[in-house]
Amino acid sequence: xxxxxxxxxxxxxxxxxxxxxxxxxxxxxxxxxxxxxxxxxxxxxxxxxxxxxxxxxxxxxxxxxxxxxxxxxxxxxxxxxxxxxxxxxxxxxxxxxxxxxxxxxxxxxxxxxxxxxxxxxxxxxxxxxxxxxxxxxxxxxxxxxxxxxxxxxxxxxxxxxxxxxxxxxxxxxxxxxxxxxxxxxxxxxxxxxxxxxxxxxxxxxxxxxxxxxxxxxxxxxxxxxxxxxxxxxxxxxxxxxxxxxxxxxxxxxxxxxxxxxxxxxxxxxxxxxxxxxxxxxxxxxxxxxxxxxxxxxxxxxxxxxxxxxxxxxxxxxxxxxxxxxxxxxxxxxxxxxxxxxxxxxxxxxxxxxxxxxxxxxxxxxxxxxxxxxxxxxxxxxxxxxxxxxxxxxxxxxxxxxxxxxxxxxxxxxxxxxxxxxxx
Numbered sequence: 001x002x003x004x005x006x007x008x009x010x011x012x013x014x015x016x017x018x019x020x021x022x023x024x025x026x027x028x029x030x031x032x033x034x035x036x037x038x039x040x041x042x043x044x045x046x047x048x049x050x051x052x053x054x055x056x057x058x059x060x061x062x063x064x065x066x067x068x069x070x071x072x073x074x075x076x077x078x079x080x081x082x083x084x085x086x087x088x089x090x091x092x093x094x095x096x097x098x099x100x101x102x103x104x105x106x107x108x109x110x111x112x113x114x115x116x117x118x119x120x121x122x123x124x125x126x127x128x129x130x131x132x133x134x135x136x137x138x139x140x141x142x143x144x145x146x147x148x149x150x151x152x153x154x155x156x157x158x159x160x161x162x163x164x165x166x167x168x169x170x171x172x173x174x175x176x177x178x179x180x181x182x183x184x185x186x187x188x189x190x191x192x193x194x195x196x197x198x199x200x201x202x203x204x205x206x207x208x209x210x211x212x213x214x215x216x217x218x219x220x221x222x223x224x225x226x227x228x229x230x231x232x233x234x235x236x237x238x239x240x241x242x243x244x245x246x247x248x249x250x251x252x253x254x255x256x257x258x259x260x261x262x263x264x265x266x267x268x269x270x271x272x273x274x275x276x277x278x279x280x281x282x283x284x285x286x287x288x289x290x291x292x293x294x295x296x297x298x299x300x301x302x303x304x305x306x307x308x309x310x311x312x313x314x315x316x317x318x319x320x321x322x323x324x325x326x327x328x329x330x331x332x333x334x335x336x337x338x339x340x341x342x343x344x345x346x347x348x349x350x351x352x353x354x355x356x357x358x359x360x361x362x363x364x365x366x367x368x369x370x371x372x373x374x375x376x377x378x379x380x381x382x383x384x385x386x387x388x389x390x391x392x393x394x395x396x397x398x399x400x401x402x403x404x405x406x407x408x409x410x411x412x413x414x415x416x417x418x419x420x421x422x423x
Contacts, residue, residue: 001042001058001059001060001135002058002059002062002090002091003056003057003058003059003090003091003094003095003135003136003139003334004055004056004057004058004059004064004067004088004089004090004094005054005055005056005057005087005088005089005093005094005097005098006054006055006057006064006067006068006071006086006087006088007047007052007053007054007055007086007087008021008052008053008054008082008085008086008087009051009052009053009054009087009106010051010052010108010298010299011106012085012086012087013085014299015279015281015297015298015299017077017081017082017085018050018051018052018053018279019279019280019281020075020077021048021053021071021075021077021082022048022050022053022279022280023046023048023053024048024249024251025249028046028048028125029125029129031046031074032044032045032046032125032126032129032131033129033131034070034074035055035057035067035070035131036129036131038066038067038070039061039063039066040059040060040061040063040066041057041058041059041066041067042057042058042059042060042134042136043057043058043126043131043132043133043134043135043136043137044056044057044058044126044131044132044136045057045122045123045125045126045131045132045136045140046122046125046126047101047118047119047122048122049115049118049279050163050277050278050279050298051107051108051279051298052101052106053071054101055067055071056094056098056122056136056139056140057136058134058135058136064088064090065088068082068083068086068088091331092327092328092330092331094139095139095142095143095326095327095330095331096323096324096327098119098139098140098143099143099146099147099323099326099327100320100323101115101119102115102116102119102143102144102146102147103116103146103147103150103151103156103319103323104116104156104157105150105156105316105319105320105323108163108298108301108302108305109162109163109165109166109305110156110312110313110316111156111157111312111315111316111319112162112163113151113157113162114162114190114191114194116147116151117190119143119147120144123137123140123144135334135337138330138334139330139334142326142329142330143326145326146322146323146326149322149326150319150322150323153318153322154315154318154319154322155312155314155315156312156315156316156318156319162191162194163191163277163298163301163305164191164192164194164195164197164198164245164277165194165198166301166304166305167195167198167245167275167277167296167301168195168198168199168202168245169198169304170273170275170296170301170304171199171202171243171273171275172202174271174273174294175242175243175273177203178199178202178203178204179203179204179205181204181206181242181243182204182206182207182208182240182241182242182243183196183199183204183206183207183208183241183242183243183244183245184208184210184234184237184238184240184241184243184244184245185207185208185209185210185220185244185245185246185247186210186211186231186234186244186245186246186247186248186254186255186282187210187211187246187247187248187249187278187282188209188211188213188216188217188219188220189247189248189249191247191277192209192220192245192247193220193223195245195247195277196209196220196223196224196226197224199224199243199245200224204243205225206226207221207224207225207226207227208221208226208227208228208229208237208240208241209221209226209227209228209229210228210229210230210231210233210234210237211228211230211231211248212230212231212248212250214228214229214230217229217230231254234254234255234259235259235262235263238255238259238260238262238263239262239263239264239266239267241263241272242270242271242272242273243272243273243274244272244273244274244275244283245274245275245277246274246275246276246277246278246282246283247277247278247282248278248282249278250278250280250282251280252280253280253281253282253283253284254282254283255282255283255284255287256284256286256287257284257286257287257289257290260272260287260290260293261290264290264292264293267292269291269292270292271292271293271294272292272293272294273294274287274293274294274295274296275295275296275297275301276295276296276297276298277297277298279298281297283295350386353382353385353386354382357378357381357382357385358378360378360381361374361375361377361378364377390409393405394406394409
């Protein structure tokens, strides 16, 4: 039995492969239901974001490769291509990796906070589907605790650094006066809300939020004195937007090349700045072929992100130390739990022998035997039965050259070390 992490991320795979193995929210229940049926899988959870797809599992077999095969089959992606970009971590390394992910140490942006919420969502979905509930569930709980310590005890979360922040930062380099611009935000999730906040702080006062659920778009837009539209209304408003930031969970592109061409004609070819944060992409890649359009994806934000990360690098080592200690602590307690069933059987066996000897002693007392004789007989018989099997096994082990058995017996019963006592 072992805990495994199997996955790909922004460090090991390019955007097209990450897009290909993304699980949409609508697919998650089905995916968990299928994953828990795989041979040897006792527990499973899936985290799927724009920068990573990871499978967390507790397996009865030493075959984490079956998870990669399943991922390949589920998304119809080449297993060879997937293996070339995948990583596999087991037990303490797996625990350490999960804690690094939840703490933002493995993110494209060091210390970004959104991943913690996404990580908790992955656990919540698995709990709801009842695909976690044992050691993997305990690891999630321990990971949350360690990630919170990283946030409160280090400076890893100081200074606003996120994909949304990087996107807005790039926009400020293109537009001299942000207050003169209109921003169109496609989607209404956490990343979009964060982008809206950064845009507002940068001076943008005309913000349009487009979302599938209009009520959610209105709620977000109201926070920044903006307006809300449905996704189907985007073509009618696109020409007004100088800045477009897209971040939805749609499985197909929302903004196509034709719609952008029409908007550019209406704008008389004034430039448009676009950032597609979504995976899969919300904006067709062909849009980048158009003049007067500056289109960036999450991978294009790396340079901006690297500059913004420097302020957090000093805190990273402190966080790594907390994580290393947290992973070691979890494995210590997990291994201790593995002995619980053995210890229970040991106690049950000892109590069974005790009850048998007590029953015999009561019968002998009822026959009129002297209490002192009955007690001595019971104690002698119980002692012999309790030490018989350990004695036989230690003698056998010593005869076979496995001298550690004697050391274990000495430690278990705190016996004196005769060699150590000799002057």
